[in-house]
Amino acid sequence: MTDPLLSIRGLTVRVGKRSDAPSILDEVSLDLMPGETLGLVGESGSGKSTLGMSVLRLTSPTLTAGTSGRIAWKGQDILTMPNRKLRHIRGEEISMILQDPMASLNPVQSIGTQLKEALRRGGKRNLSAAAEAALAEVNIPSPAERLRAFPHQMSGGMRQRIVSAIGLAQDPELLICDEPTTALDATIQYQFLELLKALRAAHHMAMLFITHDFGVVARICDRVAVMYAGRIVETGPVAEIFSRPAHPYTKALLASVPSTSHAPHRLPVIEGAPPAVGHRPQGCPFHPRCAAASAHCRHAPPRTELRPGHTLNCWHPQEHPHEIA
């Protein structure tokens, strides 16, 4: 068996240094294999973006100070690495696409300047030619002209493709995508996902794909980790999680995905709201909203491996198969 590219163990992120400070992430552990795409799914505030940011040590200083655990990249701990070394991992080995294409490009610099900055770090010689090729790779028409353009002259979909070109400029081995399709129109979303799949194949990259959309997970991910209130509650291969979700939270989330094959009906909802940071309950964080909860659930749930690769943290795994359209 090959070693994982990225191996996170016991990652806890608190708001500040004190050990009693409220936590955003609680003892998160996961592995990512070379070339694999792992989906991180969860509601807003579940900590999935913080997890993505932590991998590049890009969280705010308050959160960085409150980070503990281990994020091993090819065996080296990113959290304790000197800045100089980390800078070479950023962009060159691990890159990232941010959520909001309208905000993630510098408004006062031309596309060419921003793209070439990344290409130069990637050791490219003929920057203009490389920049044109990079834009052509993400299907930007007439790339030579676009290099002289500024972000405000472009649509959201086009900007997100440019952000991807910048992300890929140094040929990284891992691309973290933080809800890259959320801000795009539905039709553009589909195109963009197809583009990401093509780029993933061309660059032989692994991906950490952060999203709240199971439809996106189904399209692009190999495995999925479901997050709730700063913890991973269930993880497994996409097909397995979709056909046989075992955590009550995963089941409820999947049940609330709209479907086109069933007659229109009222979608089931999960009662209540996720707990805010600092107000998370003892034991299983989902128990106050869980239909299957019992007195056990006030204590930390055990980790169960249902089948190879399919694990969950729950006192009451739901074993019956779940119908999904």
Add this chain to the structure above:
Amino acid sequence: MLKHLAGRLAEALVALLLMSLVIFLLSRVIGDPVALLLSDSATEADRQMLIAQLGLDQPGWRQYLTFLGNALQGDFGQSVTAGREDALHLVLSRLPASLSLAGIALLFTLVVGILLGVLAAVTRGTVADLAVRLLALLGQSAPSFWLGIMLIYLFAVKLGWLPTSGLGGAVYYVLPALTLGLFTLAAITRLVRASMLEALGSEYVKLARIKGVSEWAVVLRHALGNSLIPVVTFMGTFFATMITGAVVVETVFAWPGIGRLAYESIMARDFPVIQTVVLVITAFFILANLIVDLLYLAIDPRMRARS
């Protein structure tokens, strides 16, 4: 682009014209020039003669047109003080002293203010940040006449390092420029700190860090360019602060500029000179705002697209 500039120039001319009307009306409302010009021993006949000579027997609108016509030919009348000097000539002769002082103060303010603002933002929450913020707070709260007197007392009287007042070599500029610039310096520091913090927390700075760009390049290449936009926006206001500040600072430091000239001519009710000073200042003010517009086009590509 050219069309945009032409539009701004037309606006500037309208503004100047309006200003001339305001000045004309004010000078007629505030006082009677005849009473000022006549000597104590003048008779009623002298008075009537002077009124006719000055055209004050004409209707108001005609007086204004005459004033405007003369002004367009560079004739703003003569000072009413003993020398009877040509008003425009007097104001223009004082202009270089004021412009050099304001220019030095503005340059010093911009350079130091931006440096301090960036320093405070980058070291946010540390002692350096606290010190800069405290300095900025003091700079914005200290009135300039008091500050000027304190600086003179400390550096000129007690320590004897710098001259107390007047215009001479470079050393004469230090205290007046410091006094004139401190308020603006504090304002720029706070502005740059705030906009720099905003830029440093932005998504595009995050993207620059993702690329592996060094912290220096992140600050200078990505954050600074964006955080200077609000500074440019406020440049017009800063210039206005410098001009109004000049009246006080030039008086405190006996600086031979138009600020002190304005003060002296107000004290002497020298209306032709006051009018000229105000019009010249207005013209400079409009010019400064035109320059700000041009700077905007240079610094922000979004503005280039709009104009």
